[in-house]
Amino acid sequence: MKLSFCFLLCTFSLFSQNIRYEDATYQNNIKTIMLTTLNNEMGIPILDINQPDQQLQLSFDDLDSDIKNYSIYFIHCDAYWKPSDLMTSEYINGFFELNILNYNFSQNLLQKYTHYNINFPTSNLQFTKAGNYLLVLYKDSDKSKVVATKRFYILNNVVNVGGQMSQPIGGDRQYTGQHIDFFINGKSYEITNPSTDMKVFIMQNFRTDNAVTDVQPTFINGNTFSYSLDDKTTFSGSNEFRYFDTRTLLTYTERIANVLKDDNSKWQVYLTTDVPRFNQRYSTYNDINGNYIIRNNDKMANPDIEADYTWVNFFFACTEPIANGNIYILGKLTNWQLNNDNKMTYNYQKKGYECKLYLKQGYYNYMYTILYDNQNQGDESFTEGNFWQTENDYYIFVYHKPRGYYYDQLIGLIRLNNLGR
Numbered sequence: 001m002k003l004s005f006c007f008l009l010c011t012f013s014l015f016s017q018n019i020r021y022e023d024a025t026y027q028n029n030i031k032t033i034m035l036t037t038l039n040n041e042m043g044i045p046i047l048d049i050n051q052p053d054q055q056l057q058l059s060f061d062d063l064d065s066d067i068k069n070y071s072i073y074f075i076h077c078d079a080y081w082k083p084s085d086l087m088t089s090e091y092i093n094g095f096f097e098l099n100i101l102n103y104n105f106s107q108n109l110l111q112k113y114t115h116y117n118i119n120f121p122t123s124n125l126q127f128t129k130a131g132n133y134l135l136v137l138y139k140d141s142d143k144s145k146v147v148a149t150k151r152f153y154i155l156n157n158v159v160n161v162g163g164q165m166s167q168p169i170g171g172d173r174q175y176t177g178q179h180i181d182f183f184i185n186g187k188s189y190e191i192t193n194p195s196t197d198m199k200v201f202i203m204q205n206f207r208t209d210n211a212v213t214d215v216q217p218t219f220i221n222g223n224t225f226s227y228s229l230d231d232k233t234t235f236s237g238s239n240e241f242r243y244f245d246t247r248t249l250l251t252y253t254e255r256i257a258n259v260l261k262d263d264n265s266k267w268q269v270y271l272t273t274d275v276p277r278f279n280q281r282y283s284t285y286n287d288i289n290g291n292y293i294i295r296n297n298d299k300m301a302n303p304d305i306e307a308d309y310t311w312v313n314f315f316f317a318c319t320e321p322i323a324n325g326n327i328y329i330l331g332k333l334t335n336w337q338l339n340n341d342n343k344m345t346y347n348y349q350k351k352g353y354e355c356k357l358y359l360k361q362g363y364y365n366y367m368y369t370i371l372y373d374n375q376n377q378g379d380e381s382f383t384e385g386n387f388w389q390t391e392n393d394y395y396i397f398v399y400h401k402p403r404g405y406y407y408d409q410l411i412g413l414i415r416l417n418n419l420g421r
Contacts, residue, residue, distance in 0.1 A: 021081045023335040025148045032360045033060040035150040042291045045152035055119045065112035070100040077132040079199045079399040079408040091129040111309035130156035130409040158189040161414040167388045176386035180233045186223035199399040205289045210377045239384040241287040241365035247297040267310035274316045282387040290331040294362040307361040316353040321346040325372035327353045391419045
């Protein structure tokens with residue numbers, strides 16, 4: 001029995017070494033992986049541990065258009081998205097894995113695919129600990145065949161979190177930044193050593209590259225912690241997201257320059273040329289803060305299986321290439337990642353950067369960001385401009401590891417929006 005347990009532990013460690021603890025896709029045939037709250041495709045993937053009837057939905061398309069055996073399992077992580085010290089039996093009651101049994105084939109499209117989905121937790125699988133979680137999608141009952149990973153959260157809401165956004169006063173960022181002041185009140189929940197036991201993270205529009213970690217309180221009054229006057233909580237405002245609409249392929253919508261079928265019987269959508277916005281005045285319009293919505297208005301039926309795929313061709317005009325960095329397409333359409341899949345290539349003949357992404361029909365937000373050499377955070381100063389008026393969502397995550405515990409639990413979360421949306 002002891003030998004079997006050690007074997008399983010070593011096997012899990014071997015699998016986890018090959019996993020990226022972020023939203024990632026490991027196979028080219030897998031597209032449009034979405035993990036959202038049930039019936040809210042733009043909601044963040046979060047469950048309240050005190051509301052056991054809540055569910056998340058995982059869905060994705062397999063462009064091989066066949067039937068495969070897909071399964072999922074879950075890894076509890078610490079506040080920094082590293083595996084926690086918990087055993088699976090300590091954070092899950094019931095089955096540790098789920099097989100995906102729901103699938104449907106696409107209908108009357110150029111791109112054939114199989115659409116899979118699964119809802120969880122179920123009556124046979126319940127989470128018992130709050131915190132960060134990584135969903136691992138794999139196939140053929142073989143955990144070494146990882147297909148995708150997705151992050152989600154389980155909240156045990158035991159503290160009050162409140163805050164506000166404001167324009168920075170004075171300094172270089174007065175007209176380009178957005179400052180966040182906030183507080184955490186423990187209510188009846190005791191936080192004895194906030195400097196070591198509590199961790200506070202802030203995310204802008206669910207970006208990971210510019211997330212702020214380990215924010216320390218400015219003032220402490222009993223069990224209330226105030227966070228203000230800290231430059232660390234001032235973000236570059238960026239700009240409203242660019243957008244395109246492929247919900248119809250029969251007519252040209254705004255920002256679509258051309259739609260055609262190529263020699264391989266694939267849709268090709270060419271967007272109008274994008275230009276740098278750093279020298280333009282700020283202009284407000286409603287966006288969806290980097291998100292996307294899957295739809296096919298030509299059929300108005302089930303977009304899960306009746307929305308086609310298109311090559312979307314992006315072009316960003318630039319008189320000369322960036323000398324010490326690269327331009328990336330950023331948004332949920334690229335998993336908020338900066339990697340080779342969405343890195344743009346400079347075309348010397350056309351004088352601009354180009355890239356194409358294979359995307360399902362829908363309405364999309366995106367922006368361009370520059371990742372300079374030896375940097376980890378994207379910079380939109382040139383590509384988009386930074387404006388203090390920009391409408392943005394900010395998420396404040398509060399984690400706590402009480403004395404005697406050996407894992408970070410998520411005890412508070414709030415979304416702030418400067419326009420109150």
